[in-house]
Amino acid sequence: xxxxxxxxxxxxxxxxxxxxxxxxEDINMKVRSMMIALEESKYDFITxxxxxxxxxxxxxxxxxxxxxxxxxxxxxxxxxxxxxNIPSPNxxxxxxxxxxxxxxxxxxxxxxxxxxxxxxxxxxxxxxxxIYMIGFTPGFAYLGGMDEKIATPRLSxxxxxxxxxSVGIAGAQTGIYPVxxxxxxQIIGRTPIRLFDKQKENPFLLEAGNYIKFVNxxxxxxxxxEREVLEKVYDIRTYPMKEVSSQ
Amino acid sequence: MKxxxxxxxxxxxxxxxEGRYNFQxxxxxxxxxMDYYSYKVSNMLVGNKGTExxxxxxxxxxxxxxxxxxxxxxxxxxxxxKINGADISQWRSIAVNQGDVLSFTGIKSGCRSYLAxxxxxxxxxxxxxxxxxIKASLGGINGNALQKNDIxxxxxxxxxNYKVKKLSDSYIPKYSxxxxxxVVKGPQDDYFTEKGLTTFFNNxxxxxxxxxxxxxxxxxxxxxxxxxxxxxxxxxxxGAVQIPGHGKPIIMMADRQTTGGYAKIGSVIFxxxxxxxxxxxxxNVSFVEVTIDTAHKELKELVETLSxxxxxxxxxxxxxxxxxxxxxxxxxxxxFDVKVEEIENC
Numbered sequence: 001x002x003x004x005x006x007x008x009x010x011x012x013x014x015x016x017x018x019x020x021x022x023x024x025e026d027i028n029m030k031v032r033s034m035m036i037a038l039e040e041s042k043y044d045f046i047t048x049x050x051x052x053x054x055x056x057x058x059x060x061x062x063x064x065x066x067x068x069x070x071x072x073x074x075x076x077x078x079x080x081x082x083x084x085n086i087p088s089p090n091x092x093x094x095x096x097x098x099x100x101x102x103x104x105x106x107x108x109x110x111x112x113x114x115x116x117x118x119x120x121x122x123x124x125x126x127x128x129x130x131i132y133m134i135g136f137t138p139g140f141a142y143l144g145g146m147d148e149k150i151a152t153p154r155l156s157x158x159x160x161x162x163x164x165x166s167v168g169i170a171g172a173q174t175g176i177y178p179v180x181x182x183x184x185x186q187i188i189g190r191t192p193i194r195l196f197d198k199q200k201e202n203p204f205l206l207e208a209g210n211y212i213k214f215v216n217x218x219x220x221x222x223x224x225x226e227r228e229v230l231e232k233v234y235d236i237r238t239y240p241m242k243e244v245s246s247q
Numbered sequence: 248m249k250x251x252x253x254x255x256x257x258x259x260x261x262x263x264x265e266g267r268y269n270f271q272x273x274x275x276x277x278x279x280x281m282d283y284y285s286y287k288v289s290n291m292l293v294g295n296k297g298t299e300x301x302x303x304x305x306x307x308x309x310x311x312x313x314x315x316x317x318x319x320x321x322x323x324x325x326x327x328x329k330i331n332g333a334d335i336s337q338w339r340s341i342a343v344n345q346g347d348v349l350s351f352t353g354i355k356s357g358c359r360s361y362l363a364x365x366x367x368x369x370x371x372x373x374x375x376x377x378x379x380x381i382k383a384s385l386g387g388i389n390g391n392a393l394q395k396n397d398i399x400x401x402x403x404x405x406x407x408n409y410k411v412k413k414l415s416d417s418y419i420p421k422y423s424x425x426x427x428x429x430v431v432k433g434p435q436d437d438y439f440t441e442k443g444l445t446t447f448f449n450n451x452x453x454x455x456x457x458x459x460x461x462x463x464x465x466x467x468x469x470x471x472x473x474x475x476x477x478x479x480x481x482x483x484x485x486g487a488v489q490i491p492g493h494g495k496p497i498i499m500m501a502d503r504q505t506t507g508g509y510a511k512i513g514s515v516i517f518x519x520x521x522x523x524x525x526x527x528x529x530x531n532v533s534f535v536e537v538t539i540d541t542a543h544k545e546l547k548e549l550v551e552t553l554s555x556x557x558x559x560x561x562x563x564x565x566x567x568x569x570x571x572x573x574x575x576x577x578x579x580x581x582x583f584d585v586k587v588e589e590i591e592n593c
Contacts, residue, residue, distance in 0.1 A: 008433050008434035008435075009431055009432065009433035009434060009514075009539055010433060010434045010482070010484050010487070010511070010514060011431060011433075011484045011485070011486055011487060011514030011515070011516070011517070011542075012431060012514070012516050012517050012539060012542035012543055012545075012546055013484065013485075013517060014482070014484045016434045016481060016482065018434075018481075021479065022479070023479060047268070048268055048269055048271055048272075049272065050271045050272050050482035050505060050506070051272060052479075052480055052481045052482055052506055053479045053480060053481070054479055054481075055481045055482070056482075057481065057482025057484070059271075059484070062542075062543045062546055062547075063546070063547065063550065066540070066543060067539045067540070067543070133480070133506065134272065134273050134274045135274045135480065135504065135505050135506035136274060136504065136506070137274060137382075137383065138270075138273060138274045138275045138383045138385075139273055139274055140274055142480075179383065196273075198373055198374060198385060203270070203273070203374060204270075204273040207272070207273075208272060
């Protein structure tokens with residue numbers, strides 16, 4: 001992490017505030033805190049912010065503020081970060097059915113790592129994963145923190161169609177496909193919940209800076225949740241991170 | 248519902264407005280019009296508020312049949328618009344009658360035309376915008392570019408006694424095949440050697456055929472990087488100039504992805520993005536460095552110019568067209584399609 005963040009010009013309508021040059025939870029937490037602090041200040045000149053691994057893109061309206069004034073405000077906010085109260089991140093539980101039907105490549109991941117399928121599932125569901133950022137496609141979360149014990153190279157031949165909700169592994173990364181798309185990840189299971197629904201007022205379930213935890217469910221539970229999602233009665237289990245550490 | 252019937256969609260005709268904001272942190276591209284200036288003026292000419300959706304037409308235009316009377320205006324690049332086979336002017340409002348067919352003969356200048364209709368194109372908004380983003384099937388009609396037999400929904404327009412609105416010649420952009428585009432440095436200009444920066448600002452770059460709403464890639468002198476182009480992915484803005492490992496620029500446009508992992512030497516200033524959006528494969532672009540303060544001064548000038556144009560258009564009332572009719576006339580054995588506008592005495 002840099003001692004002092006770098007403020008960089010990103011065209012005439014945006015600035016980047018960069019906190020470090022590596023992928024770590026500490027740096028990413030700084031990005032999240034900065035975004036929350038700026039949101040709470042409700043500055044009318046900030047139009048939209050995009051948090052990424054180690055920096056925050058701040059889009060602004062140059063008709064309302066000049067660049068040097070913006071730099072001053074970003075700097076002041078950075079200096080205040082340690083004194084203000086930032087709400088703790090949330091953990092979002094993602095139910096996943098790891099059956100052979102939904103997780104065609106679970107067997108590959110197990111044999112590649114000389115584990116049983118159940119061992120892979122236990123390892124995958126044990127940790128919580130930080131959502132470093134969302135990008136690549138609408139709703140695609142870049143997750144950190146997967147156990148190297150289940151790391152598996154991508155498929156040598158990518159599939160043309162991977163169903164929305166598929167959970168996969170690519171190298172040392174794990175992730176969920178928010179929409180149907182082609183891809184080469186090893187698919188180990190599928191979630192019945194929707195990460196992206198354009199008809200909803202809040203179309204996206206996942207947000208950078210929060211954590212997700214995978215929960216193993218049976219095929220029966222999968223089908224039950226799938227119905228509840230369709231009927232719009234399914235409640236996604238979400239709780240603040242602090243609650244967990246105090247337990 | 249009646250509207251504009253798509254006889255032939257052309258190369259790429261999409262419904263666009265100012266873009267889909269506030270979802271970039273979820274990985275949703277902004278989309279929206281490429282050429283903001285032409286878009287704004289097209290809406291002003293038909294008396295719209297200014298944020299209505301229009302058709303963005305790319306290089307090879309569509310054939311469209313109006314199922315109701317409408318007031319339209321076409322701005323931007325000149326793709327050879329015709330109504331019922333007769334040439335029409337751009338940068339002015341035109342009354343079209345039910346049954347009229349708008350078609351395009353081919354590129355004369357620029358790359359993208361904007362077709363505004365009084366009342367706007369009234370497809371439903373998706374996540375706050377009507378803009379089409381094809382890759383995620385958002386906006387437009389079924390999330391797609393116009394397809395044959397689509398009906399583009401428009402409001403009923405009264406075309407009786409309407410006032411023609413024209414943009415003064417001095418405000419009509421001139422498109423050539425050589426563009427000078429201004430750039431502010433950053434955010435990763437420190438990834439480049441002095442030589443690399445000099446190369447970028449002192450050479451012409453040619454637009455390649457890989458040039459679409461997502462980005463324009465260029466051919467030319469490679470730009471020297473200190474230690475490769477890979478960065479930890481960060482946010483991407485409209486006009487960001489990425490230099491991948493091969494050293495040749497890619498400028499990120501309206502449908503750009505929200506994040507990316509290549510070093511960005513600079514960004515095209517907002518005002519010049521309208522001009523750049525009219526560049527097409529084979530055109531030459533040179534990049535000129537300006538400071539952030541200059542970029543902001545230019546942006547303020549653009550906003551002022553648009554407000555002057557708006558006032559100027561609103562007060563125009565010298566020509567009132569009572570009605571428009573189409574005739575076929577034969578002259579020396581040749582047939583001509585003629586559009587006749589009946590003007591009120593003034």
